[in-house]
Amino acid sequence: MPDSPSELRIARLSRGVAALLTLALWLLPAGIAAYVLLFPQLLPSHPWVAAAGISPRPLPIGNSLAVLAVLLISASPAFWGLWELRRLFQGYAAGAIFTVAAARRLRHCAYALVSLAAAAPFGAMGLSLALSADLPPGARKLAISFSSDDLGLLLLGVILLVIARVMGEAARLAEENAGFV
Numbered sequence: 001m002p003d004s005p006s007e008l009r010i011a012r013l014s015r016g017v018a019a020l021l022t023l024a025l026w027l028l029p030a031g032i033a034a035y036v037l038l039f040p041q042l043l044p045s046h047p048w049v050a051a052a053g054i055s056p057r058p059l060p061i062g063n064s065l066a067v068l069a070v071l072l073i074s075a076s077p078a079f080w081g082l083w084e085l086r087r088l089f090q091g092y093a094a095g096a097i098f099t100v101a102a103a104r105r106l107r108h109c110a111y112a113l114v115s116l117a118a119a120a121p122f123g124a125m126g127l128s129l130a131l132s133a134d135l136p137p138g139a140r141k142l143a144i145s146f147s148s149d150d151l152g153l154l155l156l157g158v159i160l161l162v163i164a165r166v167m168g169e170a171a172r173l174a175e176e177n178a179g180f181v
Contacts, residue, residue, distance in 0.1 A: 007095060010092060010097065011092070011093045011094070011095065012093075014089040014090070014092035015089075015090075017089045018086050021082055021085050021086035022086055024082055025082050025083060025086065028075065028078065028079065028082070029072060029075075032068070032071050032075060033068060035071075036064055036067050036068045036071065037064060037068070040056075040059045040064060040067075041056040041057070041058075042056075043056075043059070043127075043131055044056050044131060046127060047147065047149075048120065048123055048127050048145045049124060049127050049128045049141070049143045049145070051143065051145075052132075052141040052142075052143040053141070054128065054131050054132055054141050059131070059134070062133070062134070063130055063131065063133055063134050066133065067127060067130045069130075070123060070126035070127050070130050071123070071127070073123075074119050074120075074122070074123030074126070074127075075116075077112045077113075077115035077116040078112065078116055080108070080112045080115075081108070081109050081112025081113060084105045084106075084108040084109050085105075085109050087105050088102055088105040091105065098167070098170065098171050098174065099171050100168055100171045100172055100175065102167070102171070103164050103165075103168030103170075103171050104168065106160065106163070106164035106167060107161060107164035107165065107168065109160060109164075110157045110158070110160035110161035110163075110164055111157070112157075113153050113154070113156055113157030113160060114153075114154055114157035114158065115157075116153055116157075117150045117151070117154035118154070120145060120146055120147070120150040121144050121145060121146050124144055124145035125143065125144055127143070128143035129141075129142060
């Protein structure tokens with residue numbers, strides 16, 4: 001449990017961040033669903049498929065459901081990363097800051113970022129196929145996309161992975177040293 005004023009501030013801030021992450025875990029899937037169902041005319045301008053030249057049009061329900069599935073599956077590493085971040089900040093709020101468990105959660109967040117970047121080309125393929133599935137043969141599109149944003153996520157994930165490993169090793173050594181005292 002936090003004792004010092006600094007630890008109390010960290011705990012209070014961490015509880016607030018954990019609450020925001022909980023809210024994000026609820027709103028992100030709902031936002032994706034609203035995007036697909038309420039604004040189907042915007043889907044062809046999604047960054048993954050914008051260059052494919054798919055014209056905006058009302059989508060049949062089957063296409064809309066396929067698009068929703070593709071976007072939710074593609075966002076699943078983000079959901080996992082947000083879940084792990086939420087658990088990390090809940091641990092911080094409880095005073096578990098420099099622990100092996102905190103390092104493991106941070107490592108999971110890093111894996112989620114790397115997975116999110118790696119999923120982008122597959123998400124683009126799935127989205128382009130779902131958007132053009134009802135078009136006649138020859139008019140269907142297949143898009144593959146990997147942007148500088150994806151590269152940035154990949155790089156950030158790798159950097160965070162190294163930091164998490166260093167943090168985990170430091171926490172392990174601290175626990176080991178505490179056993180000798």
